[in-house]
Amino acid sequence: MQNFCTLFDSCYLSRGLAMYNSLVGQEADFHLYIFAFDDACDALLRRLNLSHATIISLDEFETPELLAIKESRTPGEYCWTCTSFTIWHCIHTFSLDHCTYLDADLLFFADPKVLTDEIGEKSVLITAHRYSPQYDQSGDSGIYCVQFVTFRNTDQGLAVLRWWMNACLEWCYNRFEDGKFGDQKYLDDWTERFEGVHVLEHRGGGIAPWNAVDYSCVNANGQVFIQNAGTGKIPLVFYHFHDFRYCIDRTFRLTAEQYYLPDDMIRLVYSTYIKALSSAESQILLIDPAAVFHEQPMVLKWIKVSLSRRIQFGLRGRYKNYTKKNALT
Numbered sequence: 001m002q003n004f005c006t007l008f009d010s011c012y013l014s015r016g017l018a019m020y021n022s023l024v025g026q027e028a029d030f031h032l033y034i035f036a037f038d039d040a041c042d043a044l045l046r047r048l049n050l051s052h053a054t055i056i057s058l059d060e061f062e063t064p065e066l067l068a069i070k071e072s073r074t075p076g077e078y079c080w081t082c083t084s085f086t087i088w089h090c091i092h093t094f095s096l097d098h099c100t101y102l103d104a105d106l107l108f109f110a111d112p113k114v115l116t117d118e119i120g121e122k123s124v125l126i127t128a129h130r131y132s133p134q135y136d137q138s139g140d141s142g143i144y145c146v147q148f149v150t151f152r153n154t155d156q157g158l159a160v161l162r163w164w165m166n167a168c169l170e171w172c173y174n175r176f177e178d179g180k181f182g183d184q185k186y187l188d189d190w191t192e193r194f195e196g197v198h199v200l201e202h203r204g205g206g207i208a209p210w211n212a213v214d215y216s217c218v219n220a221n222g223q224v225f226i227q228n229a230g231t232g233k234i235p236l237v238f239y240h241f242h243d244f245r246y247c248i249d250r251t252f253r254l255t256a257e258q259y260y261l262p263d264d265m266i267r268l269v270y271s272t273y274i275k276a277l278s279s280a281e282s283q284i285l286l287i288d289p290a291a292v293f294h295e296q297p298m299v300l301k302w303i304k305v306s307l308s309r310r311i312q313f314g315l316r317g318r319y320k321n322y323t324k325k326n327a328l329t
Contacts, residue, residue, distance in 0.1 A: 002030040002116055003096045005086045007079055008104040009037035013044065013293040015105045015241070017280035018273070020053060022108040029113075033090045033099075035061055037079065040292065047287045054094075061089055065169055074174065080183040081172040083146060084164040091153050091161075098157075100125075100150040105244060107273050109224045110235045115205045116150055123157035123196035125150035126187055127206045135210040135259065140176050144187040147240050148205060156196035163194075203231045208240035209255040212265050224268050239269050247298040250325045257302055257321060271328040278329065 004023070008016040016034065023030050032053045036042035045055045062070075066085060070078055083101055090099045100116060119125040126144045131137060151157040168183050179185060190197045200206065207215060207226060215226040217236060227233040245253040254261060254270050261270070284293045303309045303322055313319040317327030 002028060002113060003033070003090065003094075003099045004030055004102050005033040005035065005090045005099055006102045006104050007035035007037055007082060007086055008041065009075070010041045010044075010292045011295040012104045013041055013284060013291070014277050014280045015244075015294075017045075017048070017283060017293075018276040019102065019104060019106050019108070020050060021280060022106075022276060023112075024052060026108055026111045028108075028111045032102075033086070033094070035082070035086050035089075037075075044284060044287055044291055048283065056089070061086070069169060073172065077173050077182070080146075080174075081168045083183050084161055084168055087149075087151050088158075088161055088165060091151065091158075096153060098150060098152040100148060101146070103147045103240060105241045106147065106238045107241065107276055108238045109269075109272070110204065110237045112148075112205070112237055114235075115148065115200060115202055115237055118200060118202060119150055119152065119198055122198040123152045123154045124160050124190065124194070125198050125200060126190065127200045129208075130203075130206060130211050130214075132211050132213050134213075137210070141181055142184040142188055144184070144190075144199075145206065145208075145240070146182075146184050146187065147208075148200070148238065149187075154196070156194070160190065160194045160197065202234070202237065204234050204237040206238070206240065207236060207269075208242050209259040209261065210242070212262060213260050215265070216262065217264050217268050219268055224272075236269070239273070241270075241273055244273070245298050246294045247300055247322070249300070251300065252323055252325065253298060253302075254321045254323060259321065261321060266323075266328070270323075274325060274328050278325075 020032055030052060033056060034045060034053050035056045036045055042057045087099050087101050090096055127148050128143060129145045151161050164186055167186050171180055172183050174182060215228050217224055217226045224236045225233045226236045243256045247253055284291050303313050309319050317324035
């Protein structure tokens with residue numbers, strides 16, 4: 001059994017449900033503990049009766065220490081602060097031998113057991129950003145990404161987790177300051193600071209906009225594979241849909257404008273994500289036709305500032321990282 005946890009509010013509801021569905025679709029042996037960060041999200045998730053999930057409300061989860069700093073942080077900063085606490089809560093409340101935190105905007109294309117198995121006899125597993133050189137932000141955003149991080153219920157694992165919790169209580173903000181950024185830069189020195197920390201080696205875990213340009217991908221018998229000169233062909237396990245945004249007029253921004261996404265990544269990976277979101281949305285709306293399940297849609301300012309962009313977008317339904325929903329589904 002793989003034990004996972006994640007956290008999100010109504011603005012990420014369709015993303016979180018799509019991630020859960022993708023784990024089910026891989027026939028993984030798993031349980032996902034979902035921390036619902038608003039009442040509407042909590043109520044709807046419970047009504048969905050997800051057979052491989054446990055829903056945890058803020059009332060069940062928040063500690064006096066978290067409540068004491070909550071008002072001093074933005075909602076996003078508070079979520080980052082809580083990440084390590086969700087793992088601790090799951091391990092201790094449900095007597096788990098391990099727990100892996102997942103960002104809610106991941107989608108699984110293969111069973112992640114091949115990743116969690118890498119931890120072996122060690123106690124903590126972390127994933128590197130593996131930035132493409134032109135997108136290297138490790139100095140500001142960190143060498144490692146809090147997207148998929150595993151802690152075992154061992155003295156070593158709990159010592160690292162406790163240190164991370166205390167650090168995030170003291171400082172966890174959406175700015176770069178004194179070598180810190182959010183909850184993430186704290187991971188930079190873990191392989192030197194602590195014993196028992198393993199850095200994921202499998203390249204199929206952690207493809208994201210900041211490294212997608214380094215890979216090509218193909219579909220073979222329904223399985224998506226990635227490859228580059230260093231890896232050969234390996235299964236894509238999960239993709240991190242960082243900075244994906246709902247926009248007006250049934251349009252999506254696939255990621256921030258700064259990133260180049262290869263056409264095959266858009267065709268095989270992002271189209272799958274849009275379909276997964278659409279399926280999750282249908283599940284949600286069957287329960288509550290008035291439900292909020294994503295953020296306030298972005299306006300298309302980046303497209304509208306240029307006549308040529310508007311023309312290309314109108315003709316193709318796509319321009320760089322912007323796409324109409326029906327252009328990919």
